[in-house]
Amino acid sequence: MLNPYEIRKDFPIFKRKIDGNQLIYFDNAASSQKPIQVLEAVKDFYETSYANVHRGVHTLSQEASELYEEAHREVAKFISADSMEEIIFVRGTTEAINLVTYTFGLRELTSQDEIIVTLMDHHSNIVPWENLSRIKRFRIRYVGLTKEGLLDYKAFNEAINSRTRMVCVPHVSNVTGIINDLKKIVKSAHDYEALVLVDGAQSVPHMPVDVKELDVDFLAFSGHKMLAPTGIGVLYCKKQLLENMEPFHGGGSMIKQVKYDSKSERCIIEWNDLPWKFEAGTPNISGGIGLMEAVKYLRKIGMENIEQHERELTRYALEEFNELEKIQIVGSKDVSIKSGIIPFLVENFDSHDIALFLDNFGIMVRSGFHCAQPLHQQLGIRHTVRASFYLYNTKEEIDKLIETLKQL
């Protein structure tokens, strides 16, 4: 079991007071805070080893390249990928999903095909597919939710068929925290030879995720939700698929050669090796190094311990919320299928009212749709307030949240 009080010492931001109140940060599903180890790794890189990566022959470029490649290897190890060739650094989950949409989707999907997207998905796993389907005319079949906010597996089984080429699904809902049964979904999809794209933004930072065990084809996640800086994220993809996919962005670094052919008056292009084929231009080197340090930090604490800690906080918070008459928890309260995200409503108040009220006490929660408007429509609610936990949160902070809500 981890000790959040020890962990908090690594996070300089928790010294911060907001209008005299001790900061309580319950907006971890949106973004996490950063430990000193990550901040110093980034600072140290800029102070001692900074240069552009790849194809520089000088010492600094060699050092920067080695660090940047090591970051890919660390991330591969973190999610049990076969090698760093399967790890593409992107800006975040959104860019990772767009990469799949505009490489695999643009080249492979036709008007005869179908894909499955869930109404539990974040807008970032809906909008790119809607955009592309307007060009390529493939059909999107949406799978809805049950009253408890769980994915409707019956509807999923009815939606999937021999035309399905891709299944897009969140591992964990960013609103309800419900953990989807990926093994079941992947098996059904693969039975129909469909690929599976998983939005792992809310799972990879919070629980052990093993891509081989889950057998997912694509996994997208963001660094900033797992202690790393903003602007760095990951697309995991099985090597065999990546080898056959065309690049997303074109430019420097992602080619082996660009040779002008005077006969055809064209440039003949040879793609670089994986994963560089998908990383055009100067990448976010310091972000990658920050992500590597974040991954090392998380691994040292242990993802099982983090998952257990968050589950205990969630169980405790749900019990305490139960004492408040005006509060309604949205979705299932079963902690065995939930991560550390609690969406709730307060009688006679809108979600933004509650977030603004809590802000007066230094308590940071998120309000609104959380970029998941269809999910709210499915559950028949306008907005939700979302409290989301991470490794540094404590039961005392939950007590403060409850005490503050009692004032309403």
Add this chain to the structure above:
Amino acid sequence: MRNKQTMPIQQYIARIEETCGEEKDFIIVLKYEKKEEAINKILKNATLIRSISGIIYDLKFQKASFRLYKNGKIIFKKLKDKKEVETLLENLLS
């Protein structure tokens, strides 16, 4: 030459956030260093409907109902667009 019409907004407002969705809310963040002055002006110009825990003030001004928070934030609901919010704020903070 300063535009007198937009002066209160420039003087007191740090940000106007528009929420997404069909029914938009507008969240106004007052400039930290001017928030006490702005809050006093708002409380003077608007009609107080009720106060909740000394933190939230339910107020009415012209035809708009809104909430003012002690830490310098305001939420307007059911307004047409940002222009309407700006016009209200200009009058409210004059």
